[in-house]
Amino acid sequence: MTTARGQSSIVDEVKRRSGWAVFMGVLTAALGIVLIVFPFATASATTVFLGGVLTLVGVIELVLALYSQTPGTFLLRILLAVLYGFAGIMILAHPFAGTEGLTLFVGAMLIVRGILALIAAIRLRPLDGWGWFVVDSIANLAAGGFIVAKWPSSTSWAVGTLIGIAVLVTGISRTVFAVRLRRGASDLGRVAQGVA
Numbered sequence: 001m002t003t004a005r006g007q008s009s010i011v012d013e014v015k016r017r018s019g020w021a022v023f024m025g026v027l028t029a030a031l032g033i034v035l036i037v038f039p040f041a042t043a044s045a046t047t048v049f050l051g052g053v054l055t056l057v058g059v060i061e062l063v064l065a066l067y068s069q070t071p072g073t074f075l076l077r078i079l080l081a082v083l084y085g086f087a088g089i090m091i092l093a094h095p096f097a098g099t100e101g102l103t104l105f106v107g108a109m110l111i112v113r114g115i116l117a118l119i120a121a122i123r124l125r126p127l128d129g130w131g132w133f134v135v136d137s138i139a140n141l142a143a144g145g146f147i148v149a150k151w152p153s154s155t156s157w158a159v160g161t162l163i164g165i166a167v168l169v170t171g172i173s174r175t176v177f178a179v180r181l182r183r184g185a186s187d188l189g190r191v192a193q194g195v196a
Contacts, residue, residue, distance in 0.1 A: 014181065014182070018182035021178035022179055022182070025173075025176075029175065032164045032166070032167035032169070033164065035161070036165060039157045044095060047098040048095055050091060050102065051090075054084050055088030056088070057088070058080075058081045061080045065077030065080075107146075107154075109144070110140045110166055111141060111144035111148070112144075114140030118134065120137075121137055127181075129176060130177075136173040140166050
């Protein structure tokens, strides 16, 4: 009886967590669609946001440098403040050039993410739905490779469109996997109730 209750609580926990995973997968897919619809606006807004963040980090590093107690720490913080601040101001002053740099960075990031998704797929291989992680991996690798191969001409459309596609595929793959996990937990719960 205790074992049946324990199995029931585990099944309920898996169902609850997979419900959240389905919700997050759908939300991720919706975000991917928004990125596809507004590719250049997405890239420009991301670049300006990044420039603002780097400038703010530069100011924070400068304040921390003024409060540092040792000369080595002071010089290092001043150097970091100058680097962050300069990078942020340059991105804000030249957003298109910043978008080009961001595009190349995103291409490289998608390639790395594709490799990590492939490793996750290999680890999940015995589970039903693991193939969706392979699809996710291929989508990320293809998007990243295409962005890097077509750079810098890919700047105007790549960040929004290809990342949007990659995010959409990620959302769909996570949703399908979570639905299958939830279905498996339900089947296990029925079997456990039948045994009890």
